[in-house]
Amino acid sequence: MIKIIDLKKGYPSPKGEIIVLDGVNLSIKKGKSVVIMGSSGSGKTTLLNLIAGLDLPDSGKIFFKETDIFSLSGKKRAELRNRKVGMIFQFFNLLKEFTAVENVAIPLIISGMNKKEALKKGEHLLKNFGLGNRMEHRPYELSGGEQQRVAIARAIVRNPEILLLDEPTGNLDWKSANETIGFIKEKISELNITSVLVTHSYELAKNFGEIFTLKHGKLEKNISG
Ligand SMILES: Nc1ncnc2c1ncn2[C@@H]1O[C@H](COP(=O)(O)OP(=O)(O)O)[C@@H](O)[C@H]1O
Ligand SMILES: [Mg+2]
Structure with a gap:
């Protein structure tokens, strides 16, 4: 479903270029989950943003099925993202002026x-998520x-094939974090969504999927904790 080939990305800095990703390779089959761990600043968000097609690499490729996403125009890539990719962040990023169901329907x-139909779908999903009240x-x-x-309901309301989660539990206490990860795992299994989770917690990662660590710009497969 997702194939990342020799992905490289750096940022210019006054002291010369900072190389963040230095040849990342990864394949994820349809419906499978991958976890990316790594210290702060190791490039996890940079990698997720590239998978989402929000940014361009210096070199390397990412394929969604047969589509080479960086060969598309910015507009086509945005369309692909809107159709196929859901994203979840640490700080929820809900719109404050809107109700829960409106946030999901937007x-x-x-x-x-149309608005009525969208709200109905949002209600249905929130009920299914135990938020009926x-x-x-x-x-x-x-x-x-x-x-x-x-935020999870909003991310999956358009039936994405790919879900990208950037430290989704970084702002939650342990109990909520554990419940949230269990909940996400259950939903993505039901819907056969391919996912990439970034987390700092090995305890959360170990039941989610295949674990990799991003270090010195490369992904290493975790053999153990
Ligand atoms: N837009 C940017 N411009 C310059 N440097 C950046 C930019 N985004 C990230 N970086 C740098 O790239 C490195 C990796 O950042 P990031 O991907 O956010 O790491 P992580 O999510 O693993 O904490 C950091 O050193 C960060 O300062
Ligand atoms: Mg980050």
Whole structure:
């Protein structure tokens, strides 16, 4: 489903170029989950942004099935991302002025669905996510774990094939983090979504998928913890 080939990316700095990714290779089969660990600044977010097609590498390729995503125009790449990729972040990034159900419905409305139908779909998903009695709550009226569940619902409402999760539990206590990861795992298995999870926690990573560590710009497969 996803194939990353010899991906390289650096950023210019006053002291010369900082090489962040120095030849990353990774293949993920449809419906499989991969975890990426690594210290702060090791390039995890840089890698996820490239997989999402939000940024361009210096060299190397990423394929979604047969599509070489960096060979597409920016517009086509954005379309592909909107259709196929869901993203979840540490800080939930919900829209504060909108209710839970509106937050979930917004991607559908943007994609052209009429508002009533979009809200109905959002309600259905939130009920399925155990948030049936939180539909009209605004983000500040929800716990961190609940906010993240709304963000997960928003990320999958358009049926993405790929889910990218950048430290989704970094802002949650251990219990909520563990529940949230269990919940995500359950949903992606049900929906056969291919996923990449970035986390600092080996305890969370070990039940999620195949674990790699990003170090000195390369991915190493974890043999143990
Ligand atoms: N837009 C940018 N411009 C310059 N340097 C950047 C930029 N984005 C990230 N970096 C640098 O690249 C390195 C990797 O960053 P990042 O991918 O965010 O790491 P991680 O997510 O693993 O903490 C860091 O040293 C960071 O300072
Ligand atoms: Mg990061």
